[in-house]
Each structure stands twice: as structure tokens, then as C-alpha cells.
Amino acid sequence: MSVGPREDASAAEERAQEEVYMRAALKQARAAAEEGEVPVGAVIVAGGRIIARAYNQRERLKDPTAHAEMIALTQASAALESWRLDGATLYVTLEPCLMCAGALVQARVERVVFGAPDPKAGACGSLYQVGLDTRLNHTFELQGGLLEAECAELLHDFFRDRRD
Amino acid sequence: MSVGPREDASAAEERAQEEVYMRAALKQARAAAEEGEVPVGAVIVAGGRIIARAYNQRERLKDPTAHAEMIALTQASAALESWRLDGATLYVTLEPCLMCAGALVQARVERVVFGAPDPKAGACGSLYQVGLDTRLNHTFELQGGLLEAECAELLHDFFRDRRD
Numbered sequence: 031m032s033v034g035p036r037e038d039a040s041a042a043e044e045r046a047q048e049e050v051y052m053r054a055a056l057k058q059a060r061a062a063a064e065e066g067e068v069p070v071g072a073v074i075v076a077g078g079r080i081i082a083r084a085y086n087q088r089e090r091l092k093d094p095t096a097h098a099e100m101i102a103l104t105q106a107s108a109a110l111e112s113w114r115l116d117g118a119t120l121y122v123t124l125e126p127c128l129m130c131a132g133a134l135v136q137a138r139v140e141r142v143v144f145g146a147p148d149p150k151a152g153a154c155g156s157l158y159q160v161g162l163d164t165r166l167n168h169t170f171e172l173q174g175g176l177l178e179a180e181c182a183e184l185l186h187d188f189f190r191d192r193r194d
Numbered sequence: 195m196s197v198g199p200r201e202d203a204s205a206a207e208e209r210a211q212e213e214v215y216m217r218a219a220l221k222q223a224r225a226a227a228e229e230g231e232v233p234v235g236a237v238i239v240a241g242g243r244i245i246a247r248a249y250n251q252r253e254r255l256k257d258p259t260a261h262a263e264m265i266a267l268t269q270a271s272a273a274l275e276s277w278r279l280d281g282a283t284l285y286v287t288l289e290p291c292l293m294c295a296g297a298l299v300q301a302r303v304e305r306v307v308f309g310a311p312d313p314k315a316g317a318c319g320s321l322y323q324v325g326l327d328t329r330l331n332h333t334f335e336l337q338g339g340l341l342e343a344e345c346a347e348l349l350h351d352f353f354r355d356r357r358d
Contacts, residue, residue, distance in 0.1 A: 093268050094277040094301035095259070104257050113258040128296030128324060132317070136293055137258035150331070153296070157329055158322075160292060165321055167314070 051075055051121040052145060052177045058085040058098065059123045059184050065090060069184045072098040072122040074106040074139075076115065082106040098122060099130035103137050114138050123181040125152035125174060131160035134170060141171040145181025215239055215285045216309060216341045222249040222262065223287045223348050229254060233348045236262040236286040238270040238303075240279065246270040262286060263294035267301050278302045287345040289316035289338060295324035298334060305335040309345025 051073055058071025062085035074082040082105035087096040099122055107113050119141040120134060126144065131153035134142055142154060142161060153160045154172055161170040215237055222235025226249035238246040246269035251260045263286055271277050283305040284298060290308065295317035298306055306318060306325060317324045318336055325334040 092277050093271050095297050107257050113252050113256050132293030133259050
């Protein structure tokens, strides 16, 4: 199939828009790093606008469930006044863990876009493929590697500084 | 190996104590049913006392993350002022889903005891065996079937009433 110039332009625009959302998630991740938290950030988009922005707050809140994705899901549900987030997309700088991937199924999120893979704990391609498990009552679309280098660098820098 | 009367008595005492904790979780589950929520309840025990009691509040809070186990984990972390719940045991009336099982790994819970299995979404024996996955940075002991009939009946009654 040949792709004409119009389709090319449209795909480029879509890609640019995706990057805008991931940069918003990266901004959240940097805020986490400034507070000494593992730098992971997330935003949720519905109806063409960002309805939730959050970063990892496990240490500050002393709460094992306070990952960026979980806080963003709670915010988005409050914004939409519903636990169902049909049609929503989550952008997150790091591949979601089992807890967060399971929560994305619970929330009926339509699509998940992540930056850096997490070979040790990732549940969206690395250790598990949660969003693609058709035995569950919901599946979601999955895309990894958007702005991967920037997302990974933030984590590498954080752990390097902590070791020093 | 033969088991003497002393061991028998000790095992019976332990079983009785386990049932006390699961009955506390069942009480939480009944509170959920009274509010029109899917009746699942959980308690967390540490140092020989209950430090968290919670029930499913997904509808009331309009929050997909508001399962009984998640709320109990947040409560327990607040009680211990730490996201690490080393040595803690969670008692829950229904087999945990992926989100909750992943959260139990995040919280470093030592042991999980559940009542009824969940063949459609359970991640502690039914669809997944999350607590036994040695690739993750924590595993937990797992026991299913404690007061299973009572835990399952509560759910059956709830869904039967809702269909009528």
C-alpha cells in the first residue's frame, strides 16, 4: 500500500501530539526526582485533553500503592465522575508494573503508551502482557518506546546520583 | 511423621485464630453489600493485631482502584508509617485480582489468605500465580479456601439479588 502525502502529514501530526503528552508525563517524572522519588510520571488524556497528571509518591505518602499511574487513575475517575475510563489513553514514562497494569484493566482504559521498558518488573511486554490477556474482561492497546531515551535517562541519572 | 497431641492443639488454635481474622474480613464484606458494592472485605494483621479493615468501595468512590485490598494496604502503611509491610498477613474474602496481587508484591506482604477463588480474574492461583513469581523482587506465601463457602455465598447472594 502506498501512503500519500496527506496520510504522511496526518501521521506526523499524530506523532507530534503523542510526544506532547509524553513530555507532560516527563515533566511529572522530573517533579518526582526533585522530591527524591523514583522519577516516573503519568498523564491521562480523554476527549483530547489531559484530565490527570501525577508522579510517583511512594516515599512521601509512605504508600506502596502510590505509583504515578494509580494516582492518575484516581484523578481521572474524579474528573469524569466514573470508575470507567472508556476511551482514555494513559501516557507513562516507564512500563507499568503488575499492580498498575491490573488497575488499567480495572479502569477500562483504551490505550497505554509508555516510554522506557522495565525488564525487571514490567507487565506490559517485559514479564507479562497484561493488556493483551483476552481471559480478562478488558484488554487495552499498547505502545512502548515513545521518547524512550529521555524517559530512561531520567531514571539512570536518578539511580546514579543516589549511588554516589 | 506422626503428630502428637500438642502439635494438634497448636494447629487447631492457629486455625481458630485464622478464622477470627477471616470473619473480620467477612464483616467488612457485608458492609460493602449493605452499600450496594460487590461484597469483598479485607483485613491486614501485623504483630498479632488487625491494623487495617476495609471493603470494596469502587462505586461509592467512583474509583477503579478502590478494591478492599488496596484501601487496606494504604491504611496499613499509614498505621506502620512505612510502605513496607514486612511480616504482615492480608486476609481477604475473594482471591485478589492482578492489580491487588501486584500491590501485595509492592508492599512486601509476607502472606495472603483468601476465602473464595475467582476463576475469571483471580491472580493468586486461578489465572496467574503472582505471589509465587520469583522473577519479581518479592514473593509471598499463599493460602486459599479459608471459610470459602461463607465468602462465596455472600457474593452469590449479592449477584442473585441484583439480577432479581
